[in-house]
Amino acid sequence: MMNIVENFDVYAPRLVDKEEFYAPGHRACGGCGEALAIRLMCKALGRDTVVTNATGCMEVTACMYPTTAWTLPWIHVAFPNSASVGAGVESGLKALRRKGKIADRYVKTVSIGGDGGTVDIGFQALSGAMERGHDMLYVCLDNEAYMNTGIQRSGATPFGASTSTAPAGEESFGKKAWKKNVTEIILAHNVPYVATACTSYPLDFMNKVKKARNIKGPTYIHCLAPCPTGWRLPMEHCIKIGRLSLETGVFPLYEVENGKYRITVDMPEPLRPVTDYLKPQGRFRHLTPEKIEEIQARVQMEYNKLMNKVDSLQSWEELA
């Protein structure tokens, strides 16, 4: 499993495009996983891309007028509509290209949003865009809370995490609901390519973005992007915590191509205990051993569910 990261370290200068499409000078926090995710994503996408951005950390920190960190064409309209703005961009480019009003060259539309803008308020727009089959990639940059407005819980916040609207206290242990599995929900839209990713596995993430870029039709990548501020972590632990999310089975990395599941980064056998992932993070520091046990059981069950799909589900071609 560590091979990929080591390989990346060795070959990165030769493998990865040197051009930056997400320029230095943005105002994200030190150690921000999301900013890193965007930088990697843009390198994988290349020049012929238009990005639509939901309101959120990555929007406010990157485009304080009159500055911008984006050297790709970029548009932000509001919080819930990155996917529908993307649908409009894709349709606009398609119509203008067909009518000869712009250069006859393929330009990919990529919509991004945080977990709030994706799994909660922007979910309807995302579902609509996926259902209609727009030729676009949607990337969710999941830092597991509404970090932009001050660490309020989202549908993607994990069970037990303490947030500013689901705080741990005498009568509460933090968030009472389990993380919404949007990857699976998008899969139910019969989207041809869906994947999970994490900034701690840059090559894996970039390969998935490249793959999605080349698929005509809707594609979705759910990228776990650790947030040192919201997760109550020292900023230098951003990459390490992402690796722990995988090694403990909390956030396995996989892709689903035409219905066929594949684990893309090897999982340790057996998985590390979830405490290794929970302990370093201040948002879980209040959890009792019983709650940690509950989380451990759930993580194991979810992991088993995933492996069951990996082992038994056939691709659509095989089923046809």
Place this chain on the structure above:
Amino acid sequence: MAKLAGMEIAFAAAEAVALCRPDVIAAYPITPNTHIPEHLSDIVAEGRLDAEFICTESEHSAMSACCGASGTGARAFTASSSQGLLYMGEIIPIVSAMRFPIVMALGNRANSGPINIWNDHSDIMSQRDMGWMAIFAANGQEVVDMMIQAFKIAEHRDVMLPIFVNLDGFQLTHMVEPIFFPTQAQVDKFLPEYKPYAALHPDNVVSMGSLGMPDIFNEFKKAQDEAMINSKKVILEVWKDWEKAFGRKYEPVMSYKTKGADVLLLTMGSMTETASVAVDEMREKGMSVGLLDMKLWRPFPSEELKKAVKGAKVLVVMDRAVSYGGPAGPVCAEVKSLLYGEPNAPVITNYIIGLGGRDVTVEDFVKMTEKSIKAKKEKPEKAYEIYGARGS
């Protein structure tokens, strides 16, 4: 030569939009504008119009998709009504701030509570201050003409603002009227291709929709306001061009039998037609009554309105929406504010009529006029009256 065709006005609106060759149409159905996007989808399906037709999952997404499309430099159109417009509400002010010249046919309908599908102007009035231009059509011919004018006005480089073309739900959308259509060649000559100021394309990279901190926000708003104020010049030019090309005259405030009139009625939208019949009847009875039809709502036609009411003793303002607990109906409050301090300003009365599709007849206009003439002598008890409401 243009041909006269009998057609449902919503269909006619769609035909007019198609003549404008939009690149992207994004819409979600809501009564009573539905026939407009429906017919446009037919036109696209028949191959008469080369456009991307996006059936969004909501009005919020329809307006958002129009933003994305307009951002690429595509000509974008949508239609809505009432709750649909309100559901777009979050995006509506962003469109004007981003200076996207999106055209919307607004089939005016009452806002819900209780739910009601029929016409009044509460939908447009709720979005009055969102930075969109707004024009009102009184009949089917005006709907067709205004739809084409709207693209030319909105896309003018000195304007670059979105625009509502208001057409009363049912009274206009579902009415069949004989309509003159311009030919495609005429429209192509009248309406130039949309040349965006900036477009989302890797060949010319831009960032759109930035964060405006307090040290710049004020200036953004001033720029928007100036664009809106300056748009009147363009609107007047476009209407002059239209008159030259098609012979039909448009003015911000249209006058009917106003010469020397003591009493003026002020209307917007389809009620203008009924009011004009009432004016004819009253003139026959020897009453000195005329009619003003406000076609331009934003930017507000201040100079034209001041000029139009000069010499009148009584001005009867008809509102088709309530500003609950306000000083008057939304239209009247603005008219009063405009005329405050003007020498010899007329006495102004205000009736809120036709809410949620309530019928307003010729006799109603006569009654309101008679009441208003009385009000000139006896100061009215209330600043406005919700006309004809039982229990009042």
